[in-house]
Amino acid sequence: MNDFNFDRMKSFNTPTEWAEKAREIPEKYKNPTPFLFFHVSRSFAAVASLVLVCSLSVLFFIFKPDDNILPVNPDATLSYETVSKTESVEPMDPTYETGKPQNPDEYVNIEPTESQQSTENPTTVSPTQKPTNSTEYTEPTQKPTDSAPTTEPTQKPTDSKPTSKPTEKPTQKPTNDPSQNPTAGTTSNPVICKGSYSFNNSWEVNSVDVFCKLYDSSGNLMGDKDLYSYQHEASIDSMSISMVYVSYEPTSKGLLLPKGQYSFYFYDYFGKILSHGYVTVS
Amino acid sequence: MGDIQYAGLSFEQVVQKYKNTVGSVCVMRLNSHSDADDCFQNTFIRLFKKSPRFESEEHLKAWLIHVAINECKRFQRKNRPYISIENSNDAIVSFPQEKCDMSWALFELDTKYRDVIYLYYCEKYKVNEIALILNKSPNTVKTLLKRGREKLKILYGGVDSE
Numbered sequence: 001m002n003d004f005n006f007d008r009m010k011s012f013n014t015p016t017e018w019a020e021k022a023r024e025i026p027e028k029y030k031n032p033t034p035f036l037f038f039h040v041s042r043s044f045a046a047v048a049s050l051v052l053v054c055s056l057s058v059l060f061f062i063f064k065p066d067d068n069i070l071p072v073n074p075d076a077t078l079s080y081e082t083v084s085k086t087e088s089v090e091p092m093d094p095t096y097e098t099g100k101p102q103n104p105d106e107y108v109n110i111e112p113t114e115s116q117q118s119t120e121n122p123t124t125v126s127p128t129q130k131p132t133n134s135t136e137y138t139e140p141t142q143k144p145t146d147s148a149p150t151t152e153p154t155q156k157p158t159d160s161k162p163t164s165k166p167t168e169k170p171t172q173k174p175t176n177d178p179s180q181n182p183t184a185g186t187t188s189n190p191v192i193c194k195g196s197y198s199f200n201n202s203w204e205v206n207s208v209d210v211f212c213k214l215y216d217s218s219g220n221l222m223g224d225k226d227l228y229s230y231q232h233e234a235s236i237d238s239m240s241i242s243m244v245y246v247s248y249e250p251t252s253k254g255l256l257l258p259k260g261q262y263s264f265y266f267y268d269y270f271g272k273i274l275s276h277g278y279v280t281v282s
Numbered sequence: 283m284g285d286i287q288y289a290g291l292s293f294e295q296v297v298q299k300y301k302n303t304v305g306s307v308c309v310m311r312l313n314s315h316s317d318a319d320d321c322f323q324n325t326f327i328r329l330f331k332k333s334p335r336f337e338s339e340e341h342l343k344a345w346l347i348h349v350a351i352n353e354c355k356r357f358q359r360k361n362r363p364y365i366s367i368e369n370s371n372d373a374i375v376s377f378p379q380e381k382c383d384m385s386w387a388l389f390e391l392d393t394k395y396r397d398v399i400y401l402y403y404c405e406k407y408k409v410n411e412i413a414l415i416l417n418k419s420p421n422t423v424k425t426l427l428k429r430g431r432e433k434l435k436i437l438y439g440g441v442d443s444e
Contacts, residue, residue, distance in 0.1 A: 014305030018319055022297045022326040029330055228360075269356050 042224065046254045053256065191257060193248045193264040195275030209269050210234040212248035214262045222262065223255045228269055231255060246275070257281045288329065289336040297326060300343060304350045310400050311354035313389055321353040348415045351397060387437040395430030398423055
């Protein structure tokens with residue numbers, strides 16, 4: 001093999017324009033463009049959806065019926081005049097228990113369940129590619145003050161009935177009021193997907209990007225079809241010995257998620273699944 | 283731009299110093315000038331974005347080669363089927379056999395052998411270092427090296443003097 005000449009390969013001269021383009025990288029990436037303008041079509045869709053959500057939120061806020069008049073009796077009709085704040089409304093639903101939300105959508109369930117293996121997208125998850133570590137999730141950073149069982153009989157918000165609608169929140173303004181937070185869109189709280197996986201050496205961590213994709217319960221991919229676009233980029237939070245902890249916040253990437261349950265997968269840019277789990281958006 | 287240091291070098295100095303190394307890896311991997319250009323740029327973009335800490339310039343160089351190879355793999359994966367050198371008008375110039383130049387034979391090899399052969403003979407890396415760069419075990423690297431030599435011998439028709 002010593003007779004073989006590798007000089008030609010070694011002395012490959014990179015064209016000067018390659019190097020010049022590379023030198024401009026820091027200038028080009030110093031001020032990253034906001035995600036809304038990353039792609040014109042995507043920015044247009046994001047802006048349009050924001051406008052739609054804001055207008056719906058405003059309409060809802062304006063025409064939101066008073067807590068007092070929402071009928072607990074399913075047979076009763078909505079009336080803004082008949083029920084005053086001083087009247088008490090008894091829960092008509094015999095199954096209602098104090099502290100138990102009627103509407104399952106009000107659960108903020110971020111905890112993963114290993115048993116809930118997703119079969120919604122079997123093509124992307126190889127049965128042999130079991131995540132090496134259990135997926136960890138966090139509850140939304142802002143635990144909604146009203147996600148818990150909404151009304152207690154002893155709770156007396158300033159202007160609501162003590163035992164009024166089990167599904168209704170106290171009239172104290174929720175911290176996640178959509179009208180005050182237009183970017184939340186259809187989600188009441190920021191959704192954060194978290195996961196962890198093991199790695200063999202630090203080369204992998206420093207040189208391989210991590211991405212995250214979400215599928216709804218129907219198996220539809222949420223967000224950009226290009227799985228390696230900015231919208232799917234996840235963040236590496238921390239590392240310990242042989243473990244990497246990653247997170248992905250779809251709302252920060254302009255991904256507005258309707259209510260429902262989603263399965264998410266962390267993967268590298270070879271498509272290898274690193275971690276997965278479930279998240280419920282209320 | 284000059285704030286971030288990579289093993290004591292500024293970004294521009296890194297580009298200037300390792301452009302041929304990274305370029306060679308990309309060209310060797312992709313057989314196409316424009317494709318290699320894309321991966322070349324992506325490698326330095328990744329360097330800028332990640333800005334990892336390097337213990338030494340050797341560490342930096344090895345990291346660049348590792349990322350360049352990964353970028354090429356990613357590019358090939360994304361652009362399958364990729365055009366062979368015979369069909370691509372954008373391919374690099376083929377190297378004539380009569381000049382006793384191994385380059386043409388190297389391009390005939392499968393990429394997994396090409397990586398190892400290139401790193402071993404062109405960049406003078408040791409087996410353990412190649413294993414780290416390619417994220418393979420040293421035994422795998424040795425096996426690929428051995429098989430790569432045998433294939434080169436068949437292609438080139440020479441005698442292995444080692």
